Amino acid sequence: MTPPILELVAASKTFRIRNIFGGEKSVAALQQVSLKLDEGRALAIVGESGSGKSTLGRAATGLFPLSSGQVLFRGRDIATIRGRKARLKHRRAVQMIFQDPFSALNPAHTVRHHLERPLRLHHGLSGVALGERVAGIVAEAELDPNHTLDKYPHELSGGQRQRVNLARVLAVGAELVVADEPTSMLDVSIRRSMLELIARLKTQRGLSLLYITHDIATAHYIAEETAVMFGGRIVEWGPSREVIARPAHPYTKVLLSAVPNASERLDGDSAAAAAFAVEVARVRGMAKEEIGQWTEVSPGHYAAV
Ligand SMILES: Nc1ncnc2c1ncn2[C@@H]1O[C@H](COP(=O)(O)OP(=O)(O)O)[C@@H](O)[C@H]1O
Ligand SMILES: [Mg+2]
16 A cells, blocks of 8 residues: 555644743644555645644744654654655655745746756756746646746746745745645635646646645635644545535634625624624633544544534
8 A cells, every 4th residue: 555645643843932131831722643654645734823733834844853753754764864865855755835825936036946946956948948848837827928927926926936936936846735725815806716726737647736725715715634733733635525514623724704795794793793703712722621422423524522
């Protein structure tokens, strides 16, 4: 049996924060998180700001060492990867796309440079073959070559920049992509088309995706499965549509109630809205100890209730 492309085994990460008086505080950003992602599939990680989604994503790429637990890539603990070549290979195979489409682009270089560089460096391409590959990747990312290749990042729109980031990930030859809220800084009008592009690339390229979003309602566009994070833990996990249709954990229900049309419905009824506000406050204030036992609420759908 082939191992999952990504597996986290009881992964925990505690950050120590020093204050200006020299005191220390620790934040348990990730607590005993276990998950599996099979090749060619997508898992959405949803939760509010501060719930630990980015920490999970960065941990999955090996950007920092865990406090405890393991990250396995194709069955191998990434902490045991030794040697420059093997590390480079892993760094290429696992790529991140960030919320801020500017962050991974070098303002001093054109789009062409961003795409040619990894193709030369990692794939040994040059001349006509290089030009053809760049053109192919640009088309895959749905960028207009005549209006983007010789432009600098600041000359492009946010959506175009994020498409360049996607193209760059393809040029590097990523196998697993961690996309950390890739549409949240984009214009509302183009979010949908960006999600559709990511979904299409996943299918066409057989990419595996960890798709981080605070928007539980649209996670199913991309991801077959959804995991809900609350306070550094996963509290619910299952097929995306099942999690939305039949949320089992109180926190998942709160997240779903924050979806625009759900709250619109509540607005008309002030008693219901007040009761809802109380419930939200209760769930957000829940102590870690109140998070229940893992239970399979329906086939393949788990919740800590
Ligand atoms: N590098 C860091 N140093 C200290 N604390 C951090 C660091 N990164 C994240 N945290 C803390 O960990 C918690 C989870 O953060 P994060 O993973 O960014 O959540 P999310 O992406 O869901 O908003 C937060 O309390 C945050 O302040
Ligand atoms: Mg984040």
